[in-house]
Amino acid sequence: MATIAPRSGTAFLLKKGQRLKVIDPKGEQVADLVAYNADDTGEVISSGRSLDYASKLFLTTGDPIYSNRSNVMLRIAEDTVGRHDFLLTPCSKDTFRIIYGDEHPHQGCFGNLAEALAPFGICPDQIPVAFNCFMNVVIDPSGGLKVEPPLSKAGDHIVFEAEMDLFIGLTACSALQSNNYSFKPIDFEIFSRS
Amino acid sequence: MATIAPRSGTAFLLKKGQRLKVIDPKGEQVADLVAYNADDTGEVISSGRSLDYASKLFLTTGDPIYSNRSNVMLRIAEDTVGRHDFLLTPCSKDTFRIIYGDEHPHQGCFGNLAEALAPFGICPDQIPVAFNCFMNVVIDPSGGLKVEPPLSKAGDHIVFEAEMDLFIGLTACSALQSNNYSFKPIDFEIFSRS
Numbered sequence: 001m002a003t004i005a006p007r008s009g010t011a012f013l014l015k016k017g018q019r020l021k022v023i024d025p026k027g028e029q030v031a032d033l034v035a036y037n038a039d040d041t042g043e044v045i046s047s048g049r050s051l052d053y054a055s056k057l058f059l060t061t062g063d064p065i066y067s068n069r070s071n072v073m074l075r076i077a078e079d080t081v082g083r084h085d086f087l088l089t090p091c092s093k094d095t096f097r098i099i100y101g102d103e104h105p106h107q108g109c110f111g112n113l114a115e116a117l118a119p120f121g122i123c124p125d126q127i128p129v130a131f132n133c134f135m136n137v138v139i140d141p142s143g144g145l146k147v148e149p150p151l152s153k154a155g156d157h158i159v160f161e162a163e164m165d166l167f168i169g170l171t172a173c174s175a176l177q178s179n180n181y182s183f184k185p186i187d188f189e190i191f192s193r194s
Numbered sequence: 195m196a197t198i199a200p201r202s203g204t205a206f207l208l209k210k211g212q213r214l215k216v217i218d219p220k221g222e223q224v225a226d227l228v229a230y231n232a233d234d235t236g237e238v239i240s241s242g243r244s245l246d247y248a249s250k251l252f253l254t255t256g257d258p259i260y261s262n263r264s265n266v267m268l269r270i271a272e273d274t275v276g277r278h279d280f281l282l283t284p285c286s287k288d289t290f291r292i293i294y295g296d297e298h299p300h301q302g303c304f305g306n307l308a309e310a311l312a313p314f315g316i317c318p319d320q321i322p323v324a325f326n327c328f329m330n331v332v333i334d335p336s337g338g339l340k341v342e343p344p345l346s347k348a349g350d351h352i353v354f355e356a357e358m359d360l361f362i363g364l365t366a367c368s369a370l371q372s373n374n375y376s377f378k379p380i381d382f383e384i385f386s387r388s
Contacts, residue, residue: 047323069319070292087246088246094264142250143251145246145251146249
């Protein structure tokens with residue numbers, strides 16, 4: 001088990017068939033996840049393909065996460081929460097400037113992912129809409145979006161199985177709204193299906 | 195005025211300050227739009243940034259379309275419909291294979307955009323979630339997505355103003371569901387604000 005400190009991020013290889021368990025150890029904490037084909041990092045998770053093929057916004061156990069080339073990269077193997085976001089990009093300096101009006105903005109998940117993914121040859125422009133584990137975006141009937149506290153409680157988790165060798169970027173999200181105004185860590189574990 | 199034939203696409207330069215009018219000449223026809231910074235095609239429209247900063251799903255008159263670098267690329271200057279999609283990727287061979295079960299699938303908007311954008315040095319992996327003019331995606335309270343006929347009637351249009359020099363890709367969409375099961379053309383016009 002590894003821990004991602006509050007407002008930070010990491011990146012690692014997840015091999016085909018391995019499982020990644022993302023755990024919210026304290027509750028109400030979002031983790032942004034991105035994934036790239038380890039053999040060709042031009043292939044990346046795609047919200048647009050995944051939501052289109054699933055014909056729904058909220059992916060959960062059994063649902064595949066497709067790439068921009070329409071290949072399945074990950075499949076959700078287990079999910080104790082059932083509410084995640086796949087609409088919004090990782091928070092960034094610009095998010096904090098535009099949405100929060102910060103004068104000296106934190107680099108956010110975007111900056112944390114960019115740093116963590118650089119050693120794998122992935123540049124900032126390649127960071128897509130993330131699969132935001134535990135993020136609770138509520139949509140009103142007119143299409144208004146509101147970021148509400150995650151539904152995850154301490155110990156809740158989501159497990160992904162890799163369907164190809166992947167470079168994964170993963171954060172403990174840095175945005176106040178997403179985490180009920182308290183920055184907490186994220187735990188994760190890699191294991192092989194027994 | 196130019197016409198995009200049914201199930202085809204085109205690409206062109208739109209200079210800063212110029213306006214692009216996308217017209218649905220017959221009604222109920224979707225047009226997928228993508229845009230790249232003409233000086234650096236690594237910068238591209240971003241659904242995730244645009245929806246996050248607007249805090250809503252349905253963009254219309256006055257709303258900006260942001261890039262993956264959080265710069266405003268386009269602004270919606272006029273909109274006679276008020277319902278467009280910014281969730282889904284352009285239809286593709288894979289869309290027709292996965293959603294429609296076609297054995298010999300059409301290349302779709304994705305293939306049409308890839309062909310039209312190639313002369314500008316843009317490769318297929320760079321095609322993002324498109325701004326799908328007139329596309330009417332209805333979301334039920336549980337997050338289910340349904341593609342319904344566009345609300346656009348003959349002559350309805352949307353006008354974008356460029357906030358930087360852009361390469362634009364534009365299609366007359368090739369997917370049955372999006373166009374109420376009839377493939378029609380799309381008209382467009384480029385002009386300078388008088």
